[in-house]
Amino acid sequence: MEKPLTGMMRPDGEALTLEEYEKAGGYEGLRKALKTMTPGDIVQAVKDSNLRGRGGAGFPTGIKWSFMPAGDNVLRPRYLIANADEMEPGTFKDRILIEGNPHQLIEGMIISAYALHVDTAYVFLRWEYRRAAERLSRAIADAYAGNYLGRDILKSGFRLELYLHVSAGRYICGEETAMLNALEGRRPIPRAKPPHPQASGLWGRPTIINNAETLCNIPHIILNGAAWYKGLSHTEEGGTKMYGVSGRVRRPGAWELAMGTTIREIIEEHAGGMADGYRFRAVIPGGASTDFLVEEHLDVRMDYDSVPKVGSRMGTGTMIVLDDRTCPVGMVHNLERFFSRESCGWCTPCREGLPWIEKLLMAIESGEGEPGDIGILESHTGLLGPGHTFCAFAPGAVEPLQSALKYFREDFELHIKEKKCPWK
Ligand SMILES: Cc1cc2nc3c(=O)[nH]c(=O)nc-3n(C[C@H](O)[C@H](O)[C@H](O)COP(=O)(O)O)c2cc1C
Ligand code: SF4
Numbered sequence: 001m002e003k004p005l006t007g008m009m010r011p012d013g014e015a016l017t018l019e020e021y022e023k024a025g026g027y028e029g030l031r032k033a034l035k036t037m038t039p040g041d042i043v044q045a046v047k048d049s050n051l052r053g054r055g056g057a058g059f060p061t062g063i064k065w066s067f068m069p070a071g072d073n074v075l076r077p078r079y080l081i082a083n084a085d086e087m088e089p090g091t092f093k094d095r096i097l098i099e100g101n102p103h104q105l106i107e108g109m110i111i112s113a114y115a116l117h118v119d120t121a122y123v124f125l126r127w128e129y130r131r132a133a134e135r136l137s138r139a140i141a142d143a144y145a146g147n148y149l150g151r152d153i154l155k156s157g158f159r160l161e162l163y164l165h166v167s168a169g170r171y172i173c174g175e176e177t178a179m180l181n182a183l184e185g186r187r188p189i190p191r192a193k194p195p196h197p198q199a200s201g202l203w204g205r206p207t208i209i210n211n212a213e214t215l216c217n218i219p220h221i222i223l224n225g226a227a228w229y230k231g232l233s234h235t236e237e238g239g240t241k242m243y244g245v246s247g248r249v250r251r252p253g254a255w256e257l258a259m260g261t262t263i264r265e266i267i268e269e270h271a272g273g274m275a276d277g278y279r280f281r282a283v284i285p286g287g288a289s290t291d292f293l294v295e296e297h298l299d300v301r302m303d304y305d306s307v308p309k310v311g312s313r314m315g316t317g318t319m320i321v322l323d324d325r326t327c328p329v330g331m332v333h334n335l336e337r338f339f340s341r342e343s344c345g346w347c348t349p350c351r352e353g354l355p356w357i358e359k360l361l362m363a364i365e366s367g368e369g370e371p372g373d374i375g376i377l378e379s380h381t382g383l384l385g386p387g388h389t390f391c392a393f394a395p396g397a398v399e400p401l402q403s404a405l406k407y408f409r410e411d412f413e414l415h416i417k418e419k420k421c422p423w424k
Contacts, residue, residue, distance in 0.1 A: 002232060004220040005213070005240060006256040009100040015135040018142040021103040027148060029219030033111045034156040037222070040070070042115035046218065048226035050238035054093075055083055055174075055211030056286070056315050057392075058237075058304030067198040068116055068206050079207040080113050080121040081183070082215050085167055085174035087126055088287035089338055090320040093242035093254050094212040098125075098132040101216075102139035106162065108215035110148060111222055113160045116208055121162045123212075124179055127169035136164050171342035175391050176209040178344065189346040190391035213242055234260030237303045245271035247321030248278040254318065260306070264298040267321065278323040282407060286315020288335045289396030291403035292322070312403070327423035328408040329415055332401050333361035339397035350394035353384050357401065364412060367420040374412050378405055 008024040010016060021027070033042055047062030068078070082105060086094045098105055109121050125133055140162055143149045151159045170188055172178045177191035180202050201207025217239055221229045230238040237259050243266050244254035250272030257266065263283065267273065274280050282292045285302065291312040293300070300310050307314040322331060340354035357380050363369050381402040384394040405412065414422050 001240075001258055003240065003256045004224075004232070005097060005104070005216050005242065006100065013100070015099060015139070016101045016103060018103060018139070018146055021101065025223070026103055026219075027107055027146075029221075029223035030107050030110055030148065031154060033114055033222050034154055034158060039115045039117060042111065042222060043070075045221055045226050046115070049217075049221045049229040050226075050233075050236060051214065051217055051221065051229070052237055052304055053211055054213035054217075054241070054317070056088070056289075056313075058314060061210065061214055064198065064210075065112075065116060065208060067196065068208055069199070070117070074117050074206075076117075077120045078116065078118045078205055079202045080109060080116060080118040081176075081179065081202070081207065081209045082109055082121070082123045082212050083174060083176065083179065083209055084123055084125045084129070084132070084212040085171075085179065086129070086212075087169075087171040087174055087342075088289065088316055088318075089335060090246055090284065091244070091287040091316040091318045093244055093316065093318055095126075095129055095132055096254055097213055097216050097242065098129070099135055102132075102136045103143065104216045104219065105136075105212055106139055106143050106148070108218035109162060110153065110160055111218050112208070112210070112215060114158050118208070119159055119161065121160060122183060123162070123164050124173070124183065125164060125166050127167050133164065133166055140164060170344075171338075172344040172391075172393060175393060178391070179209065180207065187344075189344045190393075192390065232258055233303075234258045235301055235303050235306070237305065241302070241317050243270070243302060244318035245321060246319070247283075248275045248323040248326070249273065249321055250275050260301040260303045262299050262301055263293070263319070266302065266319070267298070271321075274321075274323060278325055280321065281324045281326075282322040282328070284312075284320040284322070284400055285317075286313050287318055288320065288338070289393075289399055290315040291399045292407055293403075294407055313399075325423070327365070327421055328404055328411050329361065329365050330421065330423065332404045333358070333365050335400050336361055336397065339393075343393065343397075347389045347394075349384050350389050350397075353380050354394070354397060356380060357384075357398070361401075364415045365421055367415070367418075369412075369416040371416055373416065374405065374409070377401065377412075381405070 178188040182188040340358040
């Protein structure tokens with residue numbers, strides 16, 4: 001199948017240079033956009049492609065774009081931000097795209113900026129991604145030198161300044177409104193919505209925030225057309241997707257596959273199935289903040305509509321597999337420790353509730369749990385669920401726990417009864 005996002009990448013893992021990218025058809029989408037399309041044409045093409053945001057929530061990209069005030073007489077500056085914070089445990093797809101082909105992201109951002117009448121753009125990059133930062137800095141400099149950035153891009157009259165911002169390294173910076181505060185030099189806590197960033201974002205100006213993978217799709221949609229892009233997918237949700245698998249499988253990694261590939265195909269064919277001596281027990285399908293799925297769900301298609309129908313979310317599309325020799329309580333404890341440490345502390349249920357959850361899980365795992373602890377954990381998953389906190393961090397943080405209590409209840413009970421972890 002066609003692999004527009006990764007197909008032209010070098011086998012040795014080095015970044016494509018500007019020359020290599022141009023040779024492989026790079027920046028042709030930008031030329032086409034600037035020479036033959038209006039901003040409105042581009043927004044329409046993105047809508048027609050059925051591209052949905054790859055940052056987790058899967059909101060249709062063209063529709064999000066159309067919420068930004070349009071027209072030639074718009075007030076400037078307006079902003080575009082590529083969200084490359086990627087601190088979701090288990091997720092490493094944006095890193096592969098940026099390290100392998102930084103120009104693809106840059107081209108996607110220039111076309112998007114043209115469509116949105118934006119003149120200033122930022123890449124908000126996770127602090128730990130040092131290699132990605134080096135390669136992106138180099139590529140941005142080369143793009144300026146090649147007249148793809150700056151004033152009068154390709155003599156079209158369109159201008160764009162693009163900046164790389166390396167984040168301070170907190171998970172909450174990936175939440176779009178916390179990211180706006182971080183870029184403004186404030187404490188990264190989410191903002192109350194509305195107003196949404198499309199209307200009032202960075203420094204109170206219209207701002208679009210898109211995931212890095214989302215933006216990497218744009219040049220291909222523009223160059224080859226919306227119908228072509230939709231045709232790459234197994235389902236109505238267009239295109240391809242970067243799927244990944246970690247855990248005790250034969251070949252952990254990430255692959256670009258048709259949107260809607262089944263969980264079974266991703267784990268058994270692309271990740272090579274379970275490693276010798278291990279059996280599949282469950283999977284967290286979309287990064288750490290999604291609910292576990294089990295064997296009966298293996299034939300579910302990985303897309304934004306299908307996974308919620310069986311009680312989880314597609315999230316980032318990068319799975320963590322749980323095997324039969326790993327303690328599910330220990331695994332969930334590990335995840336909840338991460339979330340508890342990363343809470344921004346703005347709202348009480350999240351700030352106080354997650355450390356409680358972590359303490360209880362620690363007690364259960366180390367043989368000091370009480371019979372009532374499971375009920376307390378259950379009530380906490382309700383108290384931290386949707387609608388009780390300012391942002392989606394807390395509801396996401398309790399998703400692995402609430403599904404673990406459903407699928408692995410007997411494991412929690414056994415820990416408490418035997419006063420030890422049965423896996424140790
Ligand atoms: C706690 C939290 C962390 C997030 N981290 C990221 C992230 O690292 N990268 C990302 O693209 N989106 C992240 N998101 C989602 C963003 O808020 C936003 O929805 C997304 O960047 C929009 O881009 P898209 O429409 O292209 O998916 C996070 C959301 C939450 C609640
Ligand atoms: S849910 Fe947690 S991370 Fe989100 S605003 Fe509240 S305290 Fe901060």
